Amino acid sequence: MVTAEIVSIGNEILIGKTLNTNAQWLAKRMTSIGLEIRRITTVGDDLEEISSIIREALKRKPRFIITTGGLGPTFDDKTLEGIAKALEIKLETNEEALKMVEAKYEQYVKEGLMERAELTPHRVKMATLPEGAKPLPNPVGTAPGVLIEVKDTVIIALPGVPQEMKAIFEESILPLLRKESKNLIFYEAELEVRGIVESEIAPLIDEVMHDNPYVYIKSHPRGGERVSKIILHFSTTASESTTAQNRVGKAIVQLSEMIKKKGGEIKVPK
Amino acid sequence: MVTAEIVSIGNEILIGKTLNTNAQWLAKRMTSIGLEIRRITTVGDDLEEISSIIREALKRKPRFIITTGGLGPTFDDKTLEGIAKALEIKLETNEEALKMVEAKYEQYVKEGLMERAELTPHRVKMATLPEGAKPLPNPVGTAPGVLIEVKDTVIIALPGVPQEMKAIFEESILPLLRKESKNLIFYEAELEVRGIVESEIAPLIDEVMHDNPYVYIKSHPRGGERVSKIILHFSTTASESTTAQNRVGKAIVQLSEMIKKKGGEIKVPK
Numbered sequence: 001m002v003t004a005e006i007v008s009i010g011n012e013i014l015i016g017k018t019l020n021t022n023a024q025w026l027a028k029r030m031t032s033i034g035l036e037i038r039r040i041t042t043v044g045d046d047l048e049e050i051s052s053i054i055r056e057a058l059k060r061k062p063r064f065i066i067t068t069g070g071l072g073p074t075f076d077d078k079t080l081e082g083i084a085k086a087l088e089i090k091l092e093t094n095e096e097a098l099k100m101v102e103a104k105y106e107q108y109v110k111e112g113l114m115e116r117a118e119l120t121p122h123r124v125k126m127a128t129l130p131e132g133a134k135p136l137p138n139p140v141g142t143a144p145g146v147l148i149e150v151k152d153t154v155i156i157a158l159p160g161v162p163q164e165m166k167a168i169f170e171e172s173i174l175p176l177l178r179k180e181s182k183n184l185i186f187y188e189a190e191l192e193v194r195g196i197v198e199s200e201i202a203p204l205i206d207e208v209m210h211d212n213p214y215v216y217i218k219s220h221p222r223g224g225e226r227v228s229k230i231i232l233h234f235s236t237t238a239s240e241s242t243t244a245q246n247r248v249g250k251a252i253v254q255l256s257e258m259i260k261k262k263g264g265e266i267k268v269p270k
Numbered sequence: 271m272v273t274a275e276i277v278s279i280g281n282e283i284l285i286g287k288t289l290n291t292n293a294q295w296l297a298k299r300m301t302s303i304g305l306e307i308r309r310i311t312t313v314g315d316d317l318e319e320i321s322s323i324i325r326e327a328l329k330r331k332p333r334f335i336i337t338t339g340g341l342g343p344t345f346d347d348k349t350l351e352g353i354a355k356a357l358e359i360k361l362e363t364n365e366e367a368l369k370m371v372e373a374k375y376e377q378y379v380k381e382g383l384m385e386r387a388e389l390t391p392h393r394v395k396m397a398t399l400p401e402g403a404k405p406l407p408n409p410v411g412t413a414p415g416v417l418i419e420v421k422d423t424v425i426i427a428l429p430g431v432p433q434e435m436k437a438i439f440e441e442s443i444l445p446l447l448r449k450e451s452k453n454l455i456f457y458e459a460e461l462e463v464r465g466i467v468e469s470e471i472a473p474l475i476d477e478v479m480h481d482n483p484y485v486y487i488k489s490h491p492r493g494g495e496r497v498s499k500i501i502l503h504f505s506t507t508a509s510e511s512t513t514a515q516n517r518v519g520k521a522i523v524q525l526s527e528m529i530k531k532k533g534g535e536i537k538v539p540k
Contacts, residue, residue: 011486011488012488012490012503013294013297013310014297014301014307014308014309014310015297015298015301015307015456015458015505016294016295016296016297016298016299016300016301016302016307017298017458017503018294019289019290019291019294020289020290020293020294020310021289023290023312024283024286024288024289024290025286026286027283027284027285027286028285028286028287029286030286031284031285031286032286037284037285037286038284038313038314038319039284039311039312039313039319040283040284040290040311040312041309041310041311041312042293042309042310042311043308043309044308045488049308049309056326072468072469072472072489072491073468073469073472074468074471074472074475074488074489075472075475075476075479076488108467113467113498114466114467114470114498120469120473121473122469122472122473123469126469141491142467142468142469161491186285188285188287196384197378197383197384197412198342198343198344198412199342199343199390199392199393199396199412200384201344202342202343202344202345202392203390203391203392205344205345206344206345209345216281218281218282218315218344218346219342219344220282221342221411221431228383233282233287235285
């Protein structure tokens with residue numbers, strides 16, 4: 001499988017102010033088209049931390065490293081500087097990116113949102129990319145996304161504003177990922193089980209996973225204290241959706257019957 | 271400041287099925303009592319991945335490493351095995367933990383939730399801890415939390431079920447963290463700004479942060495395309511709450527006046 005890591009950059013996540021919904025969105029979207037997310041890391045708006053995580057991730061050789069956050073005009077938007085430092089390359093004004101940023105401000109002036117479109121240093125910053133990087137158009141905001149190829153890994157830097165992150169992903173990244181993942185399909189299904197505790201289901205899962213080597217089964221205890229409600233999550237990745245569905249279906253039937261024999265009750269969640 | 275890392279363990283996060291609310295809860299709670307979270311990492315239910323992240327985190331020498339997930343009875347609950355592997359120590363049945371687990375099942379039988387409290391291998395697994403580890407009582411579930419001291423770092427393993435994670439944290443971890451963080455206070459406040467774009471505020475933030483070296487200011491653009499609404503987040507950590515409030519208040523007044531001069535409008539969010 002094609003592997004990827006997600007790197008979230010932002011103090012607001014480390015202080016618990018912001019829930020990392022960007023990472024979940026990316027993980028779900030990328031998993032659904034057959035990629036395997038190996039790791040999700042959050043670091044702060046700190047040059048050393050950013051360059052460290054990029055260096056570490058590159059050593060693990062994922063096919064893709066997707067970063068979010070830190071592309072804007074303020075002092076603490078340090079993602080591109082961190083990537084350049086990790087790769088030991090320079091930052092330079094990227095002409096293509098500068099045109100994108102310039103066009104945005106001219107448009108904002110035209111729409112009466114601001115008076116002057118002049119390229120202040122804080123605006124030029126958003127077009128200051130690592131050498132050899134390719135800017136990706138931002139359909140809904142100002143700072144372009146950035147793509148850099150490093151040997152066998154593609155680093156993609158996306159903004160932290162969710163709408164901007166998603167728009168650049170859908171427009172510029174998705175086609176690229178789909179091509180690489182060879183249209184693999186991730187298929188998942190859930191069962192809800194009551195009347196049996198997790199430690200009783202554990203040996204049954206062992207047996208069913210042994211008989212169904214391509215299906216991954218994970219149990220999630222739910223509800224409060226002493227409510228023995230468990231969600232069983234089945235998943236597989238295959239090149240055909242019928243293969244994937246059949247695999248999961250077979251495992252669900254086998255495990256359901258074993259659970260019923262032990263006195264458990266099965267529900268298919270809506 | 272006392273530093274910490276959070277390590278979330280679970281495939282459900284990597285496939286985007288589960289939003290990592292545990293990490294946010296821990297980050298917020300720990301920041302509020304004056305700790306500095308340096309990194310949040312999510313890895314899958316994989317022995318190599320878990321032992322790697324523990325080894326890597328230990329090298330960065332945080333005072334605390336808090337893990338969540340992977341303490342239950344199923345095959346893919348591998349956190350303790352991963353920690354033992356990272357530390358190159360053995361797993362052993364911990365008598366204190368075994369008593370905790372046994373008492374839980376006896377209680378479940380008494381309450382009519384199940385018929386037999388026998389200690390099956392999957393149940394003994396929850397009391398199989400790295401050598402020298404200390405089990406932490408789980409007030410609302412079965413698997414105990416685990417505390418292991420390694421030189422200058424304390425590793426604390428908590429369950430992934432949010433209620434259980436929170437209950438063990440509040441009961442056993444919070445007193446420990448409070449003592450170490452010397453009752454530091456994290457103070458934050460927000461301003462909402464309209465009618466000015468982020469690149470115009472950026473140089474003003476630079477100036478105010480220069481004049482207020484203990485206050486951190488971060489701008490968060492909000493709203494959809496072309497809505498120039500920006501949330502400004504001010505924060506500081508101090509030993510006295512009045513010091514913290516005064517610092518933030520001074521920075522808010524200075525920045526607000528600069529923004530108004532540029533034509534921006536200020537609101538204090540409720």
